[in-house]
Amino acid sequence: MHYFAISSANTYSVSIMQHSAYTTHSRPISLTQNTEAQVYGLFAVAMGLTVLGVYIGMHFIESIMTSGIHILFLIIQLGIILSARLWVNKSPLNYVLFGVLPLFSGLMVTPFILSVLTGYANGGTILVNALSATAFMAASAAVFAKTTSWNMGVMGKALFFALIGLIGFGLLQFFVPALRTTQMEMAISGIGIIVFALFTAYDIQRISNLGKVGVNPFLLAISLYLDIFNLFLYILRFMLMLSGNRR
Numbered sequence: 340m341h342y343f344a345i346s347s348a349n350t351y352s353v354s355i356m357q358h359s360a361y362t363t364h365s366r367p368i369s370l371t372q373n374t375e376a377q378v379y380g381l382f383a384v385a386m387g388l389t390v391l392g393v394y395i396g397m398h399f400i401e402s403i404m405t406s407g408i409h410i411l412f413l414i415i416q417l418g419i420i421l422s423a424r425l426w427v428n429k430s431p432l433n434y435v436l437f438g439v440l441p442l443f444s445g446l447m448v449t450p451f452i453l454s455v456l457t458g459y460a461n462g463g464t465i466l467v468n469a470l471s472a473t474a475f476m477a478a479s480a481a482v483f484a485k486t487t488s489w490n491m492g493v494m495g496k497a498l499f500f501a502l503i504g505l506i507g508f509g510l511l512q513f514f515v516p517a518l519r520t521t522q523m524e525m526a527i528s529g530i531g532i533i534v535f536a537l538f539t540a541y542d543i544q545r546i547s548n549l550g551k552v553g554v555n556p557f558l559l560a561i562s563l564y565l566d567i568f569n570l571f572l573y574i575l576r577f578m579l580m581l582s583g584n585r586r
Contacts, residue, residue: 374556378546381560385441389568392445393452400449409450412443420561427557437557444568455575460584469575476532476574477567480540484547491541498541501534524580531573539566 396403403409419440426432455462484491508527512518542563549559 378556385564388441389445392442396446396449427555465578473571484540484543491544528577535570
């Protein structure tokens with residue numbers, strides 16, 4: 340199913356970004372308030388471009404899926420992330436590639452959204468609830484990250500290996516039908532929600548403390564975007580398993 344592939348691909352993408360950010364120590368930069376605002380500004384632009392991608396996908400979904408171009412979009416997404424260190428400091432290329440990533444993410448997630456709206460009698464309600472829950476959890480993670488005195492940086496490696504586990508199990512689901520049960524889906528989705536909620540808090544705290552870490556603002560914005568994008572996907576999958584009413 341296409342939306343499981345999307346979720347797994349984006350999980351892999353965010354793991355690469357997190358590992359890259361975790362291990363980067365060269366070229367330290369000072370995070371001023373203006374730079375921090377730039378990170379969140381880039382994140383807001385990414386969310387807007389995702390919505391635009393979904394809008395475009397809704398109108399051209401049949402052409403996209405039947406032509407196989409969605410595979411090309413996925414390859415481009417992974418290529419942009421894998422090559423991030425090569426382009427983040429090159430303007431205006433960094434702005435262009437940064438914009439392409441969420442735009443294509445929106446296009447790629449459109450089949451999942453359409454399957455929810457057309458395949459479930461309460462799909463619209465679940466979609467709205469998933470968006471609301473994502474916003475609430477992201478806001479809660481932000482409040483926790485901003486107010487806690489605990490250094491969440493110690494979770495970096497543990498979260499990375501948790502992502503590896505999610506990826507491995509996701510791949511197994513493609514080949515082992517017994518792992519696609521409702522109970523298994525709820526379990527893996529629940530774990531995914533916890534992992535990406537923690538990653539969101541982890542990245543928000545890193546943004547606040549970036550004066551001590553050498554990470555480009557574009558990398559941070561992409562990382563935060565992928566955290567919340569995947570958080571939404573896992574929440575939506577969990578809600579579908581919990582209360583989805585198939586037509």
